[in-house]
Amino acid sequence: MLAEMGHLILIVSLATGIYALMASFVGAVKHNTVLAISGQRAAFALLFLLTLALLGIEQALLADDFHFRYVASYSSRALPTFFKITSLWAGQAGSLLFWVWILAGYTALVVLIYKKSQERIIPYVIGILMVISVFFISLLVFVDSPFEMLAQAPADGRGLNPLLQHFAMVIHPPVLYLGYVGFAVPFAFGIAGLLSGKIDNSWVKTVRRWTVVPWLFLGLGILLGGKWAYEELGWGGYWAWDPVENAAFMPWLLGTAFIHSIMIQEKKDMLKVWNMVLIILTFTMSIFGTFLTRSGVISSVHSFAQSAIGPIFFGFVIFVLLTSVYILIQNLHLLKSSARIESVVSRESVFLINNVVFVGACFAVFWGTIFPVVSEAVRGVKITVGPPWFNSVNVPLFLFILFLTGVGPLVAWRKSSPQHLKRIFLKPLLVSLAGLVILLIMGITKIYALISFVLSIFVTATIVAEFHRGARARMKGKNESYFTAMFRLFERNKRRYGGYIVHFAMVLLFVGVTGSAFDTDAEVVLASHESAKIGRYEITYHGAQTFADEHKQVLRTHLTLKRDGKEVGDLFPQRHFYLVQEQPTTEVAVKSFLKEDFYVVLNGIDSETDKATFEVHVKPLVIWVWIGGYVLAIGTILGLLPNKQEQQRRRNTVTKETVSEQPETV
Amino acid sequence: MQKNIRVYIAFSVMIFAMVYLLVSGFESDNLLYNLTVKELIDKGDDGQGQGYRIAGKVIPGSVEKAADRVQVRFSMMDIENPDYTLQVVYDGVLPDTFKEGNDVMVEGTWDGSETLKATNIMTKCASKYDPAEEGSKGDYKYNSDEKTTP
Numbered sequence: 001m002l003a004e005m006g007h008l009i010l011i012v013s014l015a016t017g018i019y020a021l022m023a024s025f026v027g028a029v030k031h032n033t034v035l036a037i038s039g040q041r042a043a044f045a046l047l048f049l050l051t052l053a054l055l056g057i058e059q060a061l062l063a064d065d066f067h068f069r070y071v072a073s074y075s076s077r078a079l080p081t082f083f084k085i086t087s088l089w090a091g092q093a094g095s096l097l098f099w100v101w102i103l104a105g106y107t108a109l110v111v112l113i114y115k116k117s118q119e120r121i122i123p124y125v126i127g128i129l130m131v132i133s134v135f136f137i138s139l140l141v142f143v144d145s146p147f148e149m150l151a152q153a154p155a156d157g158r159g160l161n162p163l164l165q166h167f168a169m170v171i172h173p174p175v176l177y178l179g180y181v182g183f184a185v186p187f188a189f190g191i192a193g194l195l196s197g198k199i200d201n202s203w204v205k206t207v208r209r210w211t212v213v214p215w216l217f218l219g220l221g222i223l224l225g226g227k228w229a230y231e232e233l234g235w236g237g238y239w240a241w242d243p244v245e246n247a248a249f250m251p252w253l254l255g256t257a258f259i260h261s262i263m264i265q266e267k268k269d270m271l272k273v274w275n276m277v278l279i280i281l282t283f284t285m286s287i288f289g290t291f292l293t294r295s296g297v298i299s300s301v302h303s304f305a306q307s308a309i310g311p312i313f314f315g316f317v318i319f320v321l322l323t324s325v326y327i328l329i330q331n332l333h334l335l336k337s338s339a340r341i342e343s344v345v346s347r348e349s350v351f352l353i354n355n356v357v358f359v360g361a362c363f364a365v366f367w368g369t370i371f372p373v374v375s376e377a378v379r380g381v382k383i384t385v386g387p388p389w390f391n392s393v394n395v396p397l398f399l400f401i402l403f404l405t406g407v408g409p410l411v412a413w414r415k416s417s418p419q420h421l422k423r424i425f426l427k428p429l430l431v432s433l434a435g436l437v438i439l440l441i442m443g444i445t446k447i448y449a450l451i452s453f454v455l456s457i458f459v460t461a462t463i464v465a466e467f468h469r470g471a472r473a474r475m476k477g478k479n480e481s482y483f484t485a486m487f488r489l490f491e492r493n494k495r496r497y498g499g500y501i502v503h504f505a506m507v508l509l510f511v512g513v514t515g516s517a518f519d520t521d522a523e524v525v526l527a528s529h530e531s532a533k534i535g536r537y538e539i540t541y542h543g544a545q546t547f548a549d550e551h552k553q554v555l556r557t558h559l560t561l562k563r564d565g566k567e568v569g570d571l572f573p574q575r576h577f578y579l580v581q582e583q584p585t586t587e588v589a590v591k592s593f594l595k596e597d598f599y600v601v602l603n604g605i606d607s608e609t610d611k612a613t614f615e616v617h618v619k620p621l622v623i624w625v626w627i628g629g630y631v632l633a634i635g636t637i638l639g640l641l642p643n644k645q646e647q648q649r650r651r652n653t654v655t656k657e658t659v660s661e662q663p664e665t666v
Numbered sequence: 667m668q669k670n671i672r673v674y675i676a677f678s679v680m681i682f683a684m685v686y687l688l689v690s691g692f693e694s695d696n697l698l699y700n701l702t703v704k705e706l707i708d709k710g711d712d713g714q715g716q717g718y719r720i721a722g723k724v725i726p727g728s729v730e731k732a733a734d735r736v737q738v739r740f741s742m743m744d745i746e747n748p749d750y751t752l753q754v755v756y757d758g759v760l761p762d763t764f765k766e767g768n769d770v771m772v773e774g775t776w777d778g779s780e781t782l783k784a785t786n787i788m789t790k791c792a793s794k795y796d797p798a799e800e801g802s803k804g805d806y807k808y809n810s811d812e813k814t815t816p
Binding site for chain 2: 121235341352353382383384389394523584585586606611613
């Protein structure tokens with residue numbers, strides 16, 4: 001029922017979006033409260049309508065209604081219910097609907113929270129978010145509708161690509177979208193501030209949480225994508241500088257820069273224009289990322305061939321960029337900074353250096369990603385730059401960023417004296433030096449890996465020292481035990497110490513990624529009950545079995561794994577063959593240790609000799625990438641929790657305001 | 667004022683360093699020329715020792731897996747000019763979406779011989795999922811958007 005009305009619902013959504021856009025902007029410019037409030041209501045209505053549309057597709061997916069092209073393309077009768085539900089984001093039209101639905105959700109949330117406290121600016125915010133919504137809904141209505149009907153329903157659908165039937169891949173798109181889309185909110189607040197003509201530093205305070213949350217989602221989305229690639233694709237890695245990966249990484253880099261630089265504006269009233277530029281670029285990159293993923297302009301040989309979406313999207317990216325920059329230039333006079341940088345060795349300066357490097361890294365990734373298109377346009381030859389290029393440019397930059405992670409939070413504002421620097425950094429430096437000696441004794445000589453590990457030790461040492469110093473100070477001042485002091489310290493300043501935990505998560509990620517410098521590969525061919533040694537490991541092959549269920553045929557091999565002569569578990573590398581899609585999938589077997597992963601891919605079994613060939617990767621420290629992801633989530637969430645003092649202050653100001661306002665209203 | 671000059675110098679040095687990194691990355695080792703099978707063969711001896719990403723179609727029946735090691739050999743032909751063919755040898759596990767008769771992209775260096783030694787194999791339309799197009803299940807088009815190769 002809903003599904004049949006789906007396209008109609010989308011058309012009504014489009015009208016609602018256009019109405020909300022106009023009502024909000026006109027209401028804002030003319031100071032017409034009635035219109036502005038009507039715009040807010042339209043924003044809620046839009047969320048309601050898009051929810052209906054979403055339920056419509058879900059209904060069709062669950063009912064196996066193959067009249068709908070979308071259902072026929074991405075679902076099938078035999079698909080488990082869970083995957084039927086998540087098929088919503090398996091294809092383009094569904095993904096776009098899901099994208100704009102999240103945007104409508106964010107919009108409604110912003111209205112709910114700020115309609116009173118930011119009354120003046122909120123109509124502009126809604127208006128800007130509606131411009132984006134209207135664009136996406138137009139795509140759904142005019143270009144690629146998820147409700148497109150087929151003249152004749154096929155007996156069964158094509159089913160979901162078996163490679164996508166994996167937990168990480170199921171939650172990867174929604175998590176990623178929550179990130180991409182979320183950057184629309186701080187962007188809208190920034191532009192709204194400019195348009196309203198009255199902008200102070202309060203917008204950066206307002207948007208901090210609205211930036212950190214999408215930033216976390218985007219980061220986790222990237223990691224989930226990596227996890228999926230690692231476990232599902234079977235080439236033994238989790239990151240390949242693929243355009244689709246870069247598409248998510250670029251806004252993440254810029255968002256990271258933004259999160260850091262708004263602290264400077266908040267505390268020192270500086271970098272106002274820069275922050276505006278950053279958030280414009282971050283959001284533009286989010287849209288550009290969606291465009292890269294959707295259009296296939298880079299990876300596909302038939303550029304733009306698949307749908308008309310590519311050029312339209314590209315037009316929208318340009319539109320967003322040019323309009324925002326125009327609005328920024330028109331309102332530059334609103335953004336005069338009161339302070340300037342006084343010393344290279346100051347927190348302001350280190351934060352700005354951090355920003356330059358993050359933006360530089362983003363530009364490098366951008367340049368590498370679009371290079372095939374640029375070289376084709378300029379020189380007539382399409383040249384791809386592979387992972388070696390990306391690594392050679394980015395590794396030094398990221399090592400420098402790691403260094404700044406240790407230095408940045410500790411140097412003083414304005415100017416750090418040599419004495420201060422010595423007091424703060426002497427111990428971490430000594431610890432790092434000791435670490436360097438140990439690493440050299442362990443025989444690690446690869447220069448980048450060595451630098452990365454030593455810097456990781458350095459940053460960890462500065463973070464530990466910082467916690468310790470704070471706790472010691474409280475112990476003395478408040479007469480608390482060490483642990484109470486540590487806990488209170490955290491409770492008192494969750495934002496700061498949450499930030500340190502996030503930094504520590506980055507250290508773990510660096511450690512995990514650096515491990516890849518020491519990967520070893522081997523291929524082994526084994527007859528039944530034969531064994532092979534790979535480094536300190538030994539695998540024994542116990543034969544294979546084949547069986548089938550309604551979806552697939554399975555070829556399953558059985559290995560036992562010994563480490564230093566001790567049995568540590570069974571491994572079952574497999575190959576599946578999915579019947580509906582006529583596609584094989586490699587199911588890798590991984591045994592994770594804190595020190596390294598033992599990763600086995602079944603290449604095949606020879607039908608004549610009955611020997612099985614395996615590809616084996618020993619991958620040091622991989623698990624720390626995923627652990628880093630968990631720590632990242634924990635640290636970010638802790639940093640987002642409200643501080644007691646902050647709540648207290650807010651309560652106080654509210655009472656004060658109501659008190660001071662009363663005489664006026666009387 | 668003098669302090670501000672130092673700040674400017676520090677930032678200029680950094681930006682120069684980054685530009686240097688960006689430019690120095692463009693060594694020929696790091697570049698892959700995207701060509702079709704025909705374009706590569708037409709290059710002849712000029713094209714030796716370079717890195718390539720070659721687009722073509724896997725010739726049905728040409729795929730041979732070695733029994734005793736992880737190695738595969740196959741031939742690919744130019745998509746538009748099937749007379750131009752190229753042999754490929756690859757020491758690795760084929761991606762799951764690799765199929766005979768389908769389009770592939772093969773990365774590797776070419777020593778001018780008949781065989782390209784591949785370092786990486788990607789199914790073409792890396793981010794598109796196109797199941798076999800026999801048309802037995804209706805003639806509607808598919809384009810999923812998730813990537814299926816690294």
